[in-house]
Amino acid sequence: MITVTRSIKWRMAMWLLISVLGLGALLMLEAWQSSRQAAERAFDAQLAAAALTVSEAVQWRDGVPEVIIPPAALQILATSSEERVFYAVLDADGRQLSSNWPLWPVPDALQTSLGQAPDSAPLVVDQPTLHGSLRLYGREVSSAGWVDQQPVQVWVGHTLSGREQLTWALFRQAVSRFLIMVVLAGLLMALTIRYVLAPLRRLRHQLRMRDAEDMGPLEAHVPREIRELAETLDHLFARQRQGREDLLRFTADASHQLKTPLAGLQTTTELALRSDDPDHWREALGAVHDSAARTSRLASQLLSLARLRHIQGDVTQTSLELTGLVREVALDWAGREQARHHDLGLEPLPPAPVMVTAQDWALRELLGNLIDNALHYTPAGSRISLMVNREGKDVCLAVLDDGPGVASEALERLCRPFERAGRQDTEGSGLGLAIVETIAQRLGGRVRVTNLQPHGLQVALWLPEVRLSGAGLPEKRGLPGDSSARTEV
Structure with missing residues (x-):
């Protein structure tokens, strides 16, 4: 029974889509971080340029520093986002020399940190204020006068709206490029899947166009x-x-x-x-x-x-005790007219029960054909024996006779239908061993035909033995007798 599931194209597309989405999520995260860092670098550079311009505007007049902020200093920070711009110039004592910071002075902690920075290194921080979060850039410079030289702290800052707008602009560009890439990749993926599955379509077409009577090998180029x-x-x-x-x-x-x-x-x-x-x-x-x-x-x-x-499907098999079944079959055949002129008996059987997995009727059919075959192809007075032996993990069930045997070159053909090994002087049909071979294959066993010395034939069937615990073993069935000698039936 064929059960149709989702197509290979659908599965490939889904896995590729999942892979693209997973990779896309990582790329979007990286694009967001890159966009934000790029915006930070751009605006921090503007703050540094504005601070340098402001520091150059510090002049000394009569020993007092004066700051005249040029318009260019604040125009550097002007953007289309209309963000608020702040600056402050402080002397060594923290007094404001010039500032447009009317509501909020520069925190003392930031002034101290800037003063302790090595080699006049700038200080860049995000500072929450009443006006919202600000990006501050502080730098300490030495302002030279006629009499003395004093350090001056220059602080510039602005709100974060411009940075956010630039970050989102850069991120939207990255997302746009990614979506275009996904669309192109989807088209290429569809073409690739179609190209990759083309050999399957050609093979399917060849099979559909194949004649019902054509059983020859396929002629196809496949990957x-x-x-x-x-x-x-x-x-x-x-x-x-x-x-x-x-x-x-x-x-x-x-x-x-x-x-x-x-x-x-x-x-x-x-x-x-x-x-x-x-x-x-x-x-x-x-x-x-x-x-x-x-x-x-x-x-x-x-x-x-x-x-x-031509039996279809699996046939239910059960555990059978083999020695009892062999005794019953031997007893049944010993009473028939065909066996009247032959010596039909049992070789010594194993003392313990022998269990195999099979169907009762199949084993009876197999033994019946082996015995019938021996009766037809051996002369009157011949000795026919049934034997059961354990050989490793397998059980050997064999039928032996002391008849004329078969030519060695004909042994391999004996299990073919209508094969009689050249014997035309008997009433046999040549189907007995073919039936035995077919039953053995269905039971998962194997059959071997060998000549005996000085004359005779043995047909042996090997089946896997079923190991059971002692408490679960059934009793032996059939005739009582001495297990150490051949039993006549």
């Missing part, structure tokens, strides 16, 4: 990031192609296998219809009965194999 996707599709097509070939071959083989007994039935009935002898009729009816039985068995195996290979 490295989606190479694995293309290879997975190629692998899927290869498996579908192989599955289709197997289905066609299976259908052809099944048709051939069914055609042969049906043709025999038709020939037998035609010969019987030409004869007036009841003995011929009875013989023909016996041949028809035997052929119908073989055809019914072949059809049953074909249905079993088709059902096993």
Whole structure:
């Protein structure tokens, strides 16, 4: 079932947008700090220039300092924001020589700090006043007269409206540039996403235009990031192609296998219809009965194999006790007509219960096919044994016989449908081991066919063992017997 989620374009756009917004927030913070610092530097430079102009206006007349402020000193601080400008010139004793500070004198603390500054370094501070916050710039200069030389403090200041306006102007310019950059980046991002996803669109178009019968490899140029996707599709097509070939071959083989007994039935009935002898009729009816039985068995195996290979979804599996199930199956087959001329028995079974995860019917089907296969392909009087052994973390379930075995070159083909290892002298259909192989794959196990020495054949299935605590183990089922010797059933 396919569940459609948000597109790759949407996800890429959202993550890029989040990244841009996060980076933009940092850039805006940095732009605000830079704008404020630039405005501070610009206006502090104006204060320094105005203080220098005021200090040059200090003159001595009759031993008394006089300050005549030139208009240019205050015009330096004039801006379009119409902020208020203040100045004050103080002598060494803190008396105001000249000032437009009628309501608020320069605080003594600031005067003391300026006097203690090294090398006549200026003092720049923000000072709250009745007129609002002011930016003050103080500088101590030596004013030379005819008689003596005394230090003079020059203070200039203005309100902060001009600085704020300049800060916001610079910040708006930065924001404008950033928004333009975001718009351009969005357009480039959209074009980039479209360009990057172009190989996926071409691959999608190629798959849509592909013929339903075309299972060949893809012919597409893809980037490295989606190479694995293309290879997975190629692998899927290869498996579908192989599955289709197997289905066609299976259908052809099944048709051939069914055609042969049906043709025999038709020939037998035609010969019987030409004869007036009841003995011929009875013989023909016996041949028809035997052929119908073989055809019914072949059809049953074909249905079993088709059902096993086309079961959809996971089948519920439970923990089963294997040794008891093997005993029951052996007992059931020992009572059948097919096993009357064979020696069917059990090899020594493990004393403790053996647990595996499987379906009961699947294991019975598997064992039934192995036993039936051994009965058909071994001569009368042959010995057939069922064996269960632990091998590490796995359990080995095997059926052994002392028949003629199989040629070594045919061992690998035995699990294919209708493969009979060249034996045409038996009534087998060649589907038994194919069914066993299919069941083993569904149970997560593996099958191996080997020849025994000096003669005989072993078909073994390995399944993972389920470890349970002693208190939770079920009791063994089936026939009682000696676990150290082969049991005849």
